[in-house]
Amino acid sequence: MHRVLIVSDERFLQRLVGFALTGLDAEVHYAEGADEAERRCRRTLFDLILVLEVAPFLSGRNLIGRVRPAGLRRPAVYVLTWQQAEQTVLSLLECGVDQYLTFPVSLARLRSKVAEELGRT
Amino acid sequence: MERIFQTYALCATAVAAVLACTTLRLRLARRRAPWHEALRLRYLRCVVHALLEGYGLPQPAAKRTQVRLLLAETIAGVTAATYGPDTGVLRRIVAAYALDELLLRRIRRSRGYRRAYYLSLLAMLPADGSAARRAEHYGRGNRSVRFYALLLRLTNDPSRSIRLIADYPTPLTLFEIGEIVALLRRGALPVAYGPLVASHNRNLRALGLAIVRRFGIEEAEQALLRIVDREPADELTREALFTLCTLRRPLTRRAVTRRIAAMDRTERRTLLRRMAFEGYAAGALRRVIDAEERPYYEALVASYKRYLPCSVRDF
Amino acid sequence: MLGARLLILLGCIAAAAHWVAVFAHARRDAQRRRLLMRGCGTGRCGTADETAAETGISVLCSGCDGIEQVERLLDTEYARYETVLALDAAACPELFETLVSRYRMIRVNPACCGTIRGLYRSRQRGYRRLVIVDRTGGTSYDDFDAAAAVAAHDYLLPLPHGCRLRPDAAERLATELAAAPDGAPELIVSRLGEPIRLVGREVAAREGGFGPHTGRSVRRERRRTLYEVLAFRPGDAGGFRRRSVAACAVLLLGAAGCAAAGDGWAAAVPATTALVVWAAGRATAALASEPPAHPGPQPRRTGKGGGAG
Numbered sequence: 001m002h003r004v005l006i007v008s009d010e011r012f013l014q015r016l017v018g019f020a021l022t023g024l025d026a027e028v029h030y031a032e033g034a035d036e037a038e039r040r041c042r043r044t045l046f047d048l049i050l051v052l053e054v055a056p057f058l059s060g061r062n063l064i065g066r067v068r069p070a071g072l073r074r075p076a077v078y079v080l081t082w083q084q085a086e087q088t089v090l091s092l093l094e095c096g097v098d099q100y101l102t103f104p105v106s107l108a109r110l111r112s113k114v115a116e117e118l119g120r121t
Numbered sequence: 122m123e124r125i126f127q128t129y130a131l132c133a134t135a136v137a138a139v140l141a142c143t144t145l146r147l148r149l150a151r152r153r154a155p156w157h158e159a160l161r162l163r164y165l166r167c168v169v170h171a172l173l174e175g176y177g178l179p180q181p182a183a184k185r186t187q188v189r190l191l192l193a194e195t196i197a198g199v200t201a202a203t204y205g206p207d208t209g210v211l212r213r214i215v216a217a218y219a220l221d222e223l224l225l226r227r228i229r230r231s232r233g234y235r236r237a238y239y240l241s242l243l244a245m246l247p248a249d250g251s252a253a254r255r256a257e258h259y260g261r262g263n264r265s266v267r268f269y270a271l272l273l274r275l276t277n278d279p280s281r282s283i284r285l286i287a288d289y290p291t292p293l294t295l296f297e298i299g300e301i302v303a304l305l306r307r308g309a310l311p312v313a314y315g316p317l318v319a320s321h322n323r324n325l326r327a328l329g330l331a332i333v334r335r336f337g338i339e340e341a342e343q344a345l346l347r348i349v350d351r352e353p354a355d356e357l358t359r360e361a362l363f364t365l366c367t368l369r370r371p372l373t374r375r376a377v378t379r380r381i382a383a384m385d386r387t388e389r390r391t392l393l394r395r396m397a398f399e400g401y402a403a404g405a406l407r408r409v410i411d412a413e414e415r416p417y418y419e420a421l422v423a424s425y426k427r428y429l430p431c432s433v434r435d436f
Numbered sequence: 437m438l439g440a441r442l443l444i445l446l447g448c449i450a451a452a453a454h455w456v457a458v459f460a461h462a463r464r465d466a467q468r469r470r471l472l473m474r475g476c477g478t479g480r481c482g483t484a485d486e487t488a489a490e491t492g493i494s495v496l497c498s499g500c501d502g503i504e505q506v507e508r509l510l511d512t513e514y515a516r517y518e519t520v521l522a523l524d525a526a527a528c529p530e531l532f533e534t535l536v537s538r539y540r541m542i543r544v545n546p547a548c549c550g551t552i553r554g555l556y557r558s559r560q561r562g563y564r565r566l567v568i569v570d571r572t573g574g575t576s577y578d579d580f581d582a583a584a585a586v587a588a589h590d591y592l593l594p595l596p597h598g599c600r601l602r603p604d605a606a607e608r609l610a611t612e613l614a615a616a617p618d619g620a621p622e623l624i625v626s627r628l629g630e631p632i633r634l635v636g637r638e639v640a641a642r643e644g645g646f647g648p649h650t651g652r653s654v655r656r657e658r659r660r661t662l663y664e665v666l667a668f669r670p671g672d673a674g675g676f677r678r679r680s681v682a683a684c685a686v687l688l689l690g691a692a693g694c695a696a697a698g699d700g701w702a703a704a705v706p707a708t709t710a711l712v713v714w715a716a717g718r719a720t721a722a723l724a725s726e727p728p729a730h731p732g733p734q735p736r737r738t739g740k741g742g743g744a745g
Binding site for chain 1: 172
């Protein structure tokens, strides 16, 4: 069984995305912010981390470095936010984010993206 | 005098009692918040499940007004954050719990921002056209109510959207245009930017420019240049100029340089800062800017914040 | 005697009317906030992001308490945003070094003038929202002036030392600017919590820089007052609550004075007014910190949200 972690302090969006992944061969975990995500990643190796905000990458917390063991490409990190600004997208891709998606999102498309990512592992 | 003092003391006590009751009500609502949150997430699970499976109604059955309102907010939240959901499923949920009726009743009984809020919720629900028809007369309410009544009509009758926006009597604010663009991003409003930008109606053109900016439509350059060149200097011409800048198009055309030269100092400096932010080269406007302003712009662009004016007058 | 009693009555009416008006404004602003920000527990609706292309906000800070403060300042989802930090690197060399290495800052102005020793920005695109101005001497207003001179955006928000912004403050202010019907206001003042002022760049330039009364030249129709908590000081009850307690104390003292003079009904007037002030203060505080299912913001669950004033 795969493991997916959804990071957001907005519980509604967090659960919306989490419920949309129901039925995939994945165990969905939730974290309220970067610190909790890091704590969870120390205990569990996730296949995919879905972050629903950009601030943890731009505030100096270095989320990627904290959740991804050095030298590994796993877990894959997807960002799904409302922001469309080109500079933000480039910044996040430079940080090591694997995919950048924006709200409003198609639940079916999100499921297929996640399934595809999990299928690679 | 005694009588006045007595009356005042009684009135003040009554006001204090009303305020204390309000505090109590707010605190009770705060205490109930975790329960509401849990219920909201439960409904969210049901709604998402119904959307994925194509059938199903949220359980437990929403009977109380507060709970139905919670369900309406949940569906509105799902609609706002997703595109292409199965509206048939959502419509069945709305009809089963008569959420549109509930919101219409709330709209009727409330005023001001509360009424506008319920209208905005109703606009997010995939209700049938009757709700929009019944809310039509709110188009004569205060500004927020009027706008969300328009939004409701737009979502219920997208084919008439251009006519509805053109007939809207008040100039749309940036925020209101943002709300309409958000509809567009959800795929709920099929309009093309071309006729909007070409239109002489202020609201349509403002919306067209916002769409061009938001989606980075470089093909709109010629239309923007036409506005900058031919239209009288007004807020929309300025907006067209800023849109060209956001698209990072060359600003050395004669029409553009003439318009920039005619700007006042404050406006020009705003444009120069925007240009530096967007990454224009230092020589981009050398011909247009006078000797006084050239060092400001060149220093801004050349160093991207390396320049430190010593005086606050150089802001 | 009659004159004194009349004065007491008029003073009490004014005090009661003021505090009830504050509550009414706070109530209206909470409803407006719910409408504009969709703070109904269903997350952000994204309209703030739709308008983000238009309105940029630069937060100006005087001094720095630690790396956490910088992280908090950068912890916002609003796109067109930057933090300009004015500090004296010589006074806190360790912190400065930590900032420079954490955010990969480089010095970008070899030639400086006045009290400004250096300007630093990040080599990494993701941290370009942070700019550090190394300067020495002067007051916090001089720091704000120096920070404003290098700020990129059209609206400036000077943040007093030790004051924290709510995580959604920038979005809220940008939404308010975008929602103004007659052009964007030049000044937005937040009355509850720690009072802050968002000013148009041109206002600061017109007034010759920042000072204790920044924005005094802005006409009434170009101002907007928000009765919401946008900034706060941790562990501090805030000016709003202090003022309401002080007003209650003064009124109760007045009531005691009247009672001592043997004037029973004259004593009742300030006493009941104190009751109104107290109740209005509590109601406003409850409104400003109420949960998202009702008018009001959804505080982040990281202990950063401030209480009412």
